[in-house]
Amino acid sequence: MSAIRNGSRRDFLKKCLIGAAFLHADGGSAIRAAVEPGTAPAKSKVVIAHDAMLRGAGGTVDSRRMLNLLDQSMQALFDCDHALEAWKKLARPDETVGLKVNALGGRGLSSNLQLVEAICERLQEAGVKASGIVVWDRDSDELERAGFHVSMGGNRVQCFGTDRVDYEPELVTHGSVGSRLSRILTRRCNVLINVPVLKDHDGAGVSIALKNMYGVIHNPNKYHPNGCNPYIADLNMLPEIRARMRLTICDATMASYEGGPGYKPEYSWKNNALLISQDPVALDYTGWQIIERKRADRGLKTLEGDGRAPHYIATAADVQHRLGTNDPRKISAIAVQAGA
Amino acid sequence: MTGGNMSHAPDEQEGGKLPADGAAEGERPTIRDERSQKRCPLDRRSFLKCALASGAALGLCELDQPLIALPSWVAPQKQDDSRFTVEAKFYEKLQGKKIKCKLCPRGCTVGDLERGYCGVRENRGGRYYTLVHSRVCAAHVDPIQKKPLFHYLPGTLAFSVATAGCNVNCKFCQNWDISQVRPEQVSADYIPPQQIAGLAKQYGCPTIAYTYSEPVVFSEYLMDAADAGHQAGIHSVVVSNGYMQEDALKTAYGKMDAVKIDLKAFSESYYRDVVAGELKPVLESLVTLRKMGKWTEIVYLVVPTLNDGDSELRGLASWIKTNLGKDVPLHFTQFHPEYLLKNLPITPVPTLERAKAIADAEGLHYVYIGNVPGHPAQNTYCPKCRRMLVERVGFTADQMLIRKGSCPFCGQPIPGIWRE
Numbered sequence: 001m002s003a004i005r006n007g008s009r010r011d012f013l014k015k016c017l018i019g020a021a022f023l024h025a026d027g028g029s030a031i032r033a034a035v036e037p038g039t040a041p042a043k044s045k046v047v048i049a050h051d052a053m054l055r056g057a058g059g060t061v062d063s064r065r066m067l068n069l070l071d072q073s074m075q076a077l078f079d080c081d082h083a084l085e086a087w088k089k090l091a092r093p094d095e096t097v098g099l100k101v102n103a104l105g106g107r108g109l110s111s112n113l114q115l116v117e118a119i120c121e122r123l124q125e126a127g128v129k130a131s132g133i134v135v136w137d138r139d140s141d142e143l144e145r146a147g148f149h150v151s152m153g154g155n156r157v158q159c160f161g162t163d164r165v166d167y168e169p170e171l172v173t174h175g176s177v178g179s180r181l182s183r184i185l186t187r188r189c190n191v192l193i194n195v196p197v198l199k200d201h202d203g204a205g206v207s208i209a210l211k212n213m214y215g216v217i218h219n220p221n222k223y224h225p226n227g228c229n230p231y232i233a234d235l236n237m238l239p240e241i242r243a244r245m246r247l248t249i250c251d252a253t254m255a256s257y258e259g260g261p262g263y264k265p266e267y268s269w270k271n272n273a274l275l276i277s278q279d280p281v282a283l284d285y286t287g288w289q290i291i292e293r294k295r296a297d298r299g300l301k302t303l304e305g306d307g308r309a310p311h312y313i314a315t316a317a318d319v320q321h322r323l324g325t326n327d328p329r330k331i332s333a334i335a336v337q338a339g340a
Numbered sequence: 341m342t343g344g345n346m347s348h349a350p351d352e353q354e355g356g357k358l359p360a361d362g363a364a365e366g367e368r369p370t371i372r373d374e375r376s377q378k379r380c381p382l383d384r385r386s387f388l389k390c391a392l393a394s395g396a397a398l399g400l401c402e403l404d405q406p407l408i409a410l411p412s413w414v415a416p417q418k419q420d421d422s423r424f425t426v427e428a429k430f431y432e433k434l435q436g437k438k439i440k441c442k443l444c445p446r447g448c449t450v451g452d453l454e455r456g457y458c459g460v461r462e463n464r465g466g467r468y469y470t471l472v473h474s475r476v477c478a479a480h481v482d483p484i485q486k487k488p489l490f491h492y493l494p495g496t497l498a499f500s501v502a503t504a505g506c507n508v509n510c511k512f513c514q515n516w517d518i519s520q521v522r523p524e525q526v527s528a529d530y531i532p533p534q535q536i537a538g539l540a541k542q543y544g545c546p547t548i549a550y551t552y553s554e555p556v557v558f559s560e561y562l563m564d565a566a567d568a569g570h571q572a573g574i575h576s577v578v579v580s581n582g583y584m585q586e587d588a589l590k591t592a593y594g595k596m597d598a599v600k601i602d603l604k605a606f607s608e609s610y611y612r613d614v615v616a617g618e619l620k621p622v623l624e625s626l627v628t629l630r631k632m633g634k635w636t637e638i639v640y641l642v643v644p645t646l647n648d649g650d651s652e653l654r655g656l657a658s659w660i661k662t663n664l665g666k667d668v669p670l671h672f673t674q675f676h677p678e679y680l681l682k683n684l685p686i687t688p689v690p691t692l693e694r695a696k697a698i699a700d701a702e703g704l705h706y707v708y709i710g711n712v713p714g715h716p717a718q719n720t721y722c723p724k725c726r727r728m729l730v731e732r733v734g735f736t737a738d739q740m741l742i743r744k745g746s747c748p749f750c751g752q753p754i755p756g757i758w759r760e
Binding site for chain 1: 453509520
């Protein structure tokens with residue numbers, strides 16, 4: 001009662017709503033992780049974690065340092081002393097976790113192997129079975145070309161493309177989108193962790209978190225006109241995606257600022273960073289700004305000037321979608337310098 | 341147009357014989373009466389073929405097992421892509437390994453490793469490839485009336501093939517499970533052009549029809565198959581949306597013996613919102629086909645509330661009369677709820693009849709109603725003396741009275757490609 005007495009009517013209603021969200025959330029650990037009871041998040045957190053020494057002498061990412069970078073990022077995002085606490089909030093031991101990587105760019109510009117291994121390691125430490133983790137994208141051959149080892153069955157981490165299990169026969173629709181969803185998403189995953197790459201995109205402007213969901217559907221080619229807008233936002237509204245999505249860990253160890261989405265060495269840079277957030281819109285906005293700064297450094301036009309500003313980000317934030325915020329005043333960018 | 345460019349006519353029919361099985365005929369005594377005076381029905385063999393094929397098309401029985409079944413929702417076996425991958429004909433190389441597709445008006449600019457809107461053409465290192473050459477995902481023997489082509493060899497069969505892919509995304513698509521997928525997502529067989537021609541012959545089809553999905557996107561295959569067919573005495577027809585750049589249209593459809601264009605509406609807003617395409621280029625294609633002297637028929641799927649207004653229909657008919665002439669067959673067909681447009685009812689028959697009445701009033705000579713079995717507007721009537729010249733039941737042409745491209749009653753020329 002004292003809480004009611006001491007707080008305003010608005011605060012009380014807010015708390016009731018949050019409580020209701022907890023009670024109704026099926027496997028609501030994502031909500032638990034994002035919102036502490038009684039405190040509506042004022043800002044969306046985006047962690048930008050760098051490690052200047054991430055790469056060893058050969059230029060490849062050092063696994064140990066990657067694990068450390070990931071840990072520090074998770075601690076910063078979830079405001080906890082140990083990364084494991086954060087992982088335990090994200091997935092229960094009985095859940096199956098899908099890591100939706102991006103393997104389009106081959107070995108040069110796909111989700112980093114050491115990053116994916118680090119995520120798998122921490123998930124298992126949090127109690128998720130190895131066989132309960134699925135690393136996936138649309139095509140097994142693309143995964144192999146990106147350096148992943150395709151693996152189905154057994155008591156190990158699973159890794160395969162939708163080509164092995166097909167798409168659902170029935171269409172799901174939202175707004176402008178009507179698609180068949182990967183059966184990996186619908187039948188194998190309770191939890192989705194999005195592991196995209198920070199890169200330029202010739203149509204959408206940038207391809208980061210939200211655009212990575214194009215790998216979930218059977219007909220992404222239909223959704224590239226008009227800068228992929230409003231298709232990206234509509235696609236991410238599908239309940240099958242929203243209900244499972246808990247976190248985005250964007251691989252920005254190698255990123256591209258031009259010529260995407262394919263790998264063009266001349267337009268890519270070793271950024272040695274991760275972007276992590278539970279707000280995919282805020283993450284995309286933040287990633288877009290990083291790409292714009294790099295383009296400015298290299299004397300390139302802005303994406304707006306190039307006729308391909310990522311308008312889909314604003315659409316994802318609008319009142320019809322509310323997938324997150326693109327308002328920089330409502331984004332808390334948390335810089336982490338790992339190994340420092 | 342009579343006789344068209346038919347250098348390889350199908351077998352001559354046996355004239356003067358009524359079909360042996362004619363249960364439906366008993367229900368139409370007036371037809372029988374007319375036949376008894378001046379009958380020129382199909383030969384027995386053709387009738388049976390068409391009847392069987394028609395039954396298959398209606399799902400009543402099958403002429404044969406489909407050569408290739410439609411997807412059964414199991415992951416297709418991994419296919420050797422290299423067999424189906426041929427450099428595309430209609431594109432331009434750009435800087436930075438990008439390409440610009442010049443096949444359809446969409447004109448996709450495609451980056452390396454990306455595909456165009458159609459999903460069946462891919463940029464690989466700055467070269468653009470079709471991934472569906474000889475990659476046949478559906479093959480059936482159909483009556484030509486099913487296309488529908490009513491003024492083209494009535495009563496004959498068409499060996500009908502499709503690959504995956506389409507360059508638009510109609511919300512009412514009946515074949516979306518092959519048109520709106522990538523080639524690797526649907527089972528397919530490798531059937532090179534010479535084999536298509538051979539299969540057509542084997543199944544007694546004087547024509548190969550490129551249909552079901554959208555043949556624009558498999559133009560290279562269509563052209564090669566048409567060449568192979570012509571060498572073997574087999575014709576080619578295409579069932580298309582006509583959403584194509586002019587040069588590509590002239591090159592690819594120049595090889596066709598007849599064309600059926602789906603004119604989906606007569607408004608840009610419908611094309612934008614329901615089709616994901618544009619009206620203007622389709623109208624331009626129709627004019628180009630007319631100038632090429634290509635036998636063309638038009639289908640207009642009448643979707644309740646979306647493209648069935650009087651003024652739109654009147655504008656359509658008027659445009660056809662002015663730009664293509666009043667002899668172009670126009671088929672108003674019935675919509676069935678499918679794919680992304682399941683919230684609308686089947687087109688009421690009176691709506692189709694109203695559409696036909698409007699087009700008739702504008703002066704078009706051959707206005708048909710489709711997807712309504714048994715409707716009298718499926719038959720061909722002489723525009724001068726009004727006598728029935730071709731009677732159609734379902735997908736069969738039950739009788740064909742046209743002689744030397746003319747009405748046998750009054751001598752009025754009836755345009756089309758006829759089997760003499």
